[in-house]
Amino acid sequence: MIKPKFYFQISTSSGVPIYRQIIDQVKTQIATGRLEDGVFMPSVRQVAEELAVNPMTVSKAYSLLEKEGVLEFVRGQGMMVRPSAISKKSLQKREDDIVPILKEVVTKAEQLSLEKEKVIKLFESLWKETKDG
């Protein structure tokens, strides 16, 4: 059983109710492949204590996700991401998502007169750092 790391981040300054924020984040992460099929979600208690939010809020989010067929309750093991619950975004779509951010990086690099090679080097070392955790 793989326990995913904590991916949720909630904001109390947002007008969106917390259970909605959790639902949206689970769905996005499934769509982007960060939460993989068959992976078990952290327990309600774990999420509640980690985020310091009411457990009822977390279980409300989970049970709505279960109703929508995104998660599946497995006896004794908890909530599992249902295989192919949400159609994965195509590679094209995922690329489209990152292009605007990269464009910003290019512009910023120009403004700071940083050479392309230098930025790519920085990118590579950051990539490695993040991947190695």
Add this chain to the structure above:
Amino acid sequence: MDNSVIDIKSLRKNFREKEILRDLSLSVPKGSIYGLLGRNGEGKTTLIKCILGLLKPSSGQLAVLSDDPWRFSEATKENLGYVPQSDRLYPWLTVRQIIDYTASFYRRWNDRLIEKLIKEWEINLEDKVGLLSVGQAQKVSILLSLGHEPELLVFDEPVASLDPGARRQFLKTILEILSDRACTIFFSTHITSDLERIADRVAILKQGSIALSGELDTIKEEVKRLRIITQKPMAADLKLEGLINWEATAKEAIVSLRGFKPELKAYIEKNWQAKVEIEDLNLEEIFLELSR
């Protein structure tokens, strides 16, 4: 209702001529984390003292754990836990002594729970109470309110004197208490972000009565701010149900209202030939809209 731990109808409390609470009604369901939100001076502490039987209501009906607070039975008192805004613990006692002293008032006292919490909260039993930091002293106060395993826990502004780190710790503590055993928590605060995290129900107190109460999620879904842009001049009187505030110029109105339903957008757009933008509000914004 059988399911409510606190049930208040038309409560009024006067201090001589001054009316502090008026026509206040409130119902706290069993097992909820209920947050009472209000500015300083709106009557939060007065309400809490009425609930605990420390003040006698001028009129109205009040039931706490199905008992009358002014004539609480011994049994009811044993099911109540209270942490006041600032607890004056005896400064010359050690933590161990004050726990033993408090325990001696109760027939039921869960030593194992207290031991567990002392370990988890890193409290030193031999420390003098008077020398504890604000955060540590508050933990001790909470500890003393938990030993007899109350069904209802009441906190008056529990986080007001804590720094952000200690506040977060306190929220976690509340969640731990609840995950260990079922009880109801009622607490007052003016810090909306804390309520937003852990409360499942809230009531907003304004000038001595409840301006809005209910499930937090529902409140956030149903209280919205709308920006209405029209081509035609705006009607002089906006007749919308649940209107809280509105401001209008010639072609634009900013309206806050409760009881919002998605259909309302289409309705306004059709009937007023307008464009409607919907803005989500967080609890603080809702609170501010209501106290304008």
